Amino acid sequence: SQQGEEDPQALSIQEGENATMNCSYKTSINNLQWYRQNSGRGLVHLILIRSNEREKHSGRLRVTLDTSKKSSSLLITASRAADTASYFCATDSGGYQKVTFGTGTKLQVIP
Amino acid sequence: EAQVTQNPRYLITVTGKKLTVTCSQNMNHEYMSWYRQDPGLGLRQIYYSMNVEVTDKGDVPEGYKVSRKEKRNFPLILESPSPNQTSLYFCASSPLGSGERQETQYFGPGTRLLVL
Numbered sequence: 001s002q003q004g005e006e007d008p009q010a011l012s013i014q015e016g017e018n019a020t021m022n023c024s025y026k027t028s029i030n031n032l033q034w035y036r037q038n039s040g041r042g043l044v045h046l047i048l049i050r051s052n053e054r055e056k057h058s059g060r061l062r063v064t065l066d067t068s069k070k071s072s073s074l075l076i077t078a079s080r081a082a083d084t085a086s087y088f089c090a091t092d093s094g095g096y097q098k099v100t101f102g103t104g105t106k107l108q109v110i111p
Numbered sequence: 112e113a114q115v116t117q118n119p120r121y122l123i124t125v126t127g128k129k130l131t132v133t134c135s136q137n138m139n140h141e142y143m144s145w146y147r148q149d150p151g152l153g154l155r156q157i158y159y160s161m162n163v164e165v166t167d168k169g170d171v172p173e174g175y176k177v178s179r180k181e182k183r184n185f186p187l188i189l190e191s192p193s194p195n196q197t198s199l200y201f202c203a204s205s206p207l208g209s210g211e212r213q214e215t216q217y218f219g220p221g222t223r224l225l226v227l
């Protein structure tokens with residue numbers, strides 16, 4: 001079963017706007033990670049947030065984690081056409097060794 | 112250059128013909144893992160390995176085998192491939208943090224497999 005579910009499944013915005021995508025999960029976690037995938041290619045790690053952290057920033061990325069709601073959000077500010085990709089959250093579970101990915105949010109940034 | 116390599120990148124085969132997809136990493140990572148990606152289902156973990164000779168099942172291990180005889184290599188074996196194993200496969204590796212906790216995973220470029 002899928003631990004993580006991203007919302008929305010697809011998102012289309014204009015260049016310069018902010019993009020927000022959400023991830024919900026079911027069981028307790030040690031950390032949550034966000035990855036990016038350009039069409040059919042390997043995933044690239046974006047940011048990791050641990051269960052005892054609430055917010056983290058990396059460049060134009062801002063991630064929040066609410067363990068009481070079992071949810072996380074990824075905000076990309078001032079989006080660019082090059083941000084067009086699919087974004088996945090991943091959580092560790094089952095003794096911190098199994099990794100479960102969500103189904104992803106497909107982001108399109110229109111120039 | 113630090114990387115995860117997979118071979119082959121593309122493979123067309125027929126039902127029942129054994130195949131192996133190789134995965135190698137040069138970062139001395141303890142943890143390695145195989146995933147399959149299917150439309151609408153995201154990535155699902157097939158098998159993972161915490162270290163040499165230590166492997167365990169992920170969420171979808173049926174029809175697959177793995178081995179970890181060396182730290183750098185983690186081949187995925189399909190003993191008798193079937194059409195429902197047609198998918199995009201990714202290998203990944205990561206170091207293990209304190210308490211053997213998950214850290215950032217580095218992904219290979221993927222292997223597209225078509226089983227006829």
